[in-house]
Amino acid sequence: MTNALPIGLFDSGVGGLTVLREVARQLPKESTLYFGDTARVPYGSKSRDVICRFSLEIAQFLLHEKVKMIVVACNTASAFALPSLRARFDVPIVGVVEPGAQSALSASRTGRIGVIGTEGTIESQAYSEAIHRLKSNLQVFGQACRLIVPLVEEGSLDKPVALEIVKEYLTPLMAKTVNTLVLGCTHYPLLKNLLARVAGPQVRLIDSAEETARAVGRQLKDLQLEAPVGAPLLRRFFVSDAPEKFEKIGQRFLGQAIPGVQRVDISTWI
């Protein structure tokens, strides 16, 4: 069995494009449909309730557009909304937290793991719970990094202020002598070089995107949902606000130009 429908991915904005990029690289035959909730971005500082509601609206929209799987390509939405989405919809739903936790565990079997993310992701304890489900005796330390998302979106990555901000957040984690650092937000891969420089060579950086794309590939195979040979490849993009801006900022995340982004009034998809 095969299935030619696209994989649906969503995020609060451009960040999830780092996951799309990896899905497209690992699964080049799979069509994709991406939604960025740019009218309500960011998710990281908002409550579980509101993130669940936003995620349900977006999932409704994706299913209306016909997708065979939903990838929650946002750490905050994965941390808060995965159980509600799985309870409500029948398609397979993959988040970024479980694959990231798996990857952190492989990198750090006996070690101390740091997790950086938005306030919501860190306060939810989603990573430490997912890591402890896999192995209970690891030490996990979280650090919320409120300024990194706007810093990355502003594009000021090579300014002195970027180094100052990264130092501010990593110093407390380094004091805990972590040897693995999970980039628990889809924006952070764009700061990978700077994070690696400040964290030092003894710290292994974990980017969930790679492991998430692998989880997507495995599930498609297990559920016999892979795209048929020779199916046309489609990449569609939707946002809830400012398509031009999404095209402009998003290409740094996707690593290539983003064609024909359409705007959708998402709050009507309840």
Add this chain to the structure above:
Amino acid sequence: MTNALPIGLFDSGVGGLTVLREVARQLPKESTLYFGDTARVPYGSKSRDVICRFSLEIAQFLLHEKVKMIVVACNTASAFALPSLRARFDVPIVGVVEPGAQSALSASRTGRIGVIGTEGTIESQAYSEAIHRLKSNLQVFGQACRLIVPLVEEGSLDKPVALEIVKEYLTPLMAKTVNTLVLGCTHYPLLKNLLARVAGPQVRLIDSAEETARAVGRQLKDLQLEAPVGAPLLRRFFVSDAPEKFEKIGQRFLGQAIPGVQRVDISTWI
């Protein structure tokens, strides 16, 4: 004639509380009803269209709750949505940009004016247009400051990173030798000391809140809408997400504790 209804104020989140604080100080007999759109905050990076839609929804809600005037206590919403709001509703509507422009002009009759604000406010050119309507031969220089709002909300005002961020944004304006600096975002008064220190003693800082409260007072008087003597004083607060967090962060903006914040599902108020 008098009118005992409250004044309605709204902002994307906690920032407008700096305006409420000044309204309460200058017009202590006036009741108020404040709405913070914490489910969709921030407004500064979003489009004119979506900010107009959000503002119309909130105005509908305020009018349903019965207010005698609407104060758009948010620079981005004032820059984008004032004409649509005035075209749609009959109550008097006061924004923060025109009062801020008036105040900048009084401070700097012959000078060079810098304006700091969100991307939306700066790109809209709302301040330079408002200043040029009052006096055409002034020079106005805008600087978008994406990181200041999250910095203020994070509360990291006395850390080295705050100084680094403020320097980053003010250096280009100082190079233009501005002698007046408009704080074109309701969050910025909380950084006033640091901004003043970096800008230096030759630069006069303009905070729109004071002038906005004066404009509110004038309009209430002119339109015979002042509260009657002895009317009960009410302060009500509504948000679209996370009331507890609003109470916690908001008290730094209001300068006192915020009692009994209620949550409203605002996207249904179209």
